[in-house]
Amino acid sequence: MTRQLFLGAYILFPSGHFAGAWRHPYSDRDFVGPGLFHQTAQSLERYLFDLAFIPETVSYGEGFARHGLSNGIKHDPAQLAAQIAAASTHLGVGVTLSTSFNEPYNLARTLQSLDVLSGGRVAWNIIQSQGERNFRNFPHVAELGRTETYDRGDEVVEAVTALWRSWQDDALVADKETGVFADTSRIAAPEYKGRYVEVQGPLNLPPSPQRHPVLLQAGDSPRGREFGARWGEVIFAIERTPEELLAKKRDIQQKAAALGRDPERIRLFAAVQPIIGETTEIAEARRAHLNELVTPQAGLVFFSQFSRLDLSDVDPDESYLKVLDERATEEQRKSRAIAALDDLLGQRRANATIGDAAIAFSQSELTPQIVGTGREVAEQLAGIFASESADGFLITPTHFPGSFDEFGRAVVPHLQDLGVFKRAYEGTTLRGNLGLE
Numbered sequence: 001m002t003r004q005l006f007l008g009a010y011i012l013f014p015s016g017h018f019a020g021a022w023r024h025p026y027s028d029r030d031f032v033g034p035g036l037f038h039q040t041a042q043s044l045e046r047y048l049f050d051l052a053f054i055p056e057t058v059s060y061g062e063g064f065a066r067h068g069l070s071n072g073i074k075h076d077p078a079q080l081a082a083q084i085a086a087a088s089t090h091l092g093v094g095v096t097l098s099t100s101f102n103e104p105y106n107l108a109r110t111l112q113s114l115d116v117l118s119g120g121r122v123a124w125n126i127i128q129s130q131g132e133r134n135f136r137n138f139p140h141v142a143e144l145g146r147t148e149t150y151d152r153g154d155e156v157v158e159a160v161t162a163l164w165r166s167w168q169d170d171a172l173v174a175d176k177e178t179g180v181f182a183d184t185s186r187i188a189a190p191e192y193k194g195r196y197v198e199v200q201g202p203l204n205l206p207p208s209p210q211r212h213p214v215l216l217q218a219g220d221s222p223r224g225r226e227f228g229a230r231w232g233e234v235i236f237a238i239e240r241t242p243e244e245l246l247a248k249k250r251d252i253q254q255k256a257a258a259l260g261r262d263p264e265r266i267r268l269f270a271a272v273q274p275i276i277g278e279t280t281e282i283a284e285a286r287r288a289h290l291n292e293l294v295t296p297q298a299g300l301v302f303f304s305q306f307s308r309l310d311l312s313d314v315d316p317d318e319s320y321l322k323v324l325d326e327r328a329t330e331e332q333r334k335s336r337a338i339a340a341l342d343d344l345l346g347q348r349r350a351n352a353t354i355g356d357a358a359i360a361f362s363q364s365e366l367t368p369q370i371v372g373t374g375r376e377v378a379e380q381l382a383g384i385f386a387s388e389s390a391d392g393f394l395i396t397p398t399h400f401p402g403s404f405d406e407f408g409r410a411v412v413p414h415l416q417d418l419g420v421f422k423r424a425y426e427g428t429t430l431r432g433n434l435g436l437e
């Protein structure tokens, strides 16, 4: 069989990479109650998505809440995952949980419990939750530097995976004749002791049909990529071009091979933002319409977060170049956010106001937009996939949850006709569906 691509849905609300998503006329308004998420799970499954991916933040941002930006509200990701898993039978569920603010035992049990209850459909997106704002909510956790958060992360994952191995597959016997429920000779305590974490174990729960959750990772710094190469079975990436994606994938695969892992068992999912129209012109018009849904104030808060520029008192009508001159350090000017925005603005750069520039950035952050009819979007994705730059795509919505339905109806049948996407789920677990068994 020819190589098949994977599909993930980025469960981002009230907005995500597009800062105005909640104001889109087709977006739902109730991002809090359960109905929306049950419905989303069912439509993702109907269109054979492999993964619903749930991000995490452990702090509040005033500007983010006011303007409905990506972290404006956040459910506990494990609770949301449980709702999505309960409303589906094949769909995988990716749960983001931090190695900085959780103890290995809590992590191992929450994730294993979800994995068992979903029949083996859970993945753990391992994050370090960098940023001072997060640490302020955990006063008993010492704030670590970027590299050290990854060092702690390594220990946490070592301890969690050791806890997941506590029970052998056949340890639960439930033999009514003999009265033996669990054969405790097949259950072992890992007794893990590291520099940052310590846990005795064993876990008090047997494993799921996929043995343990699939590990996801999205680090980008050199240390982050090293971490991904050590642990990641699926790597998430946001890169603007297929060439950059391929370079990242090869780098992580080489690092993984150096650690003795099989690099072919690492899947890279690229984030993309499809904008679909009945015709190419309608799709372009829909893309232009997105600008009307972001106010300059919302755009400035959003852009400020990524560029690390303080724009709290800036006049949106000031010249973009003047603001950069006056406020950006040399390092900020070379950042991915500003480089991407420069590129996006192109010739408009010289005359753009900072408000216009921030709105342009807020359309998709750094995520590439794939614009066209269903067929055109399918062909573009199939092209990226054929170049081996990505093994799968993480669909980031412009409106929620309708973006996923549109993609399912308008794009998925063309991907199937092009021979790059399945017509039915093939495995019974997430690891099986991803070919990682």
Ligand SMILES: Cc1cc2nc3c(=O)[nH]c(=O)nc-3n(C[C@H](O)[C@H](O)[C@H](O)COP(=O)(O)O)c2cc1C
Pocket: 054, 055, 056, 057, 096, 126, 127, 128, 129, 130, 218, 219, 220, 221, 222, 223, 224, 225, 236, 237, 238, 271, 394
């Ligand atoms: C697709 C994707 C999803 C991510 N989800 C989260 C998230 O939910 N929470 C979070 O704190 N960071 C998230 N990140 C950030 C990464 O965990 C990581 O910190 C970032 O890519 C920078 O890498 P570095 O820390 O190695 O510089 C995500 C990154 C990507 C590319």
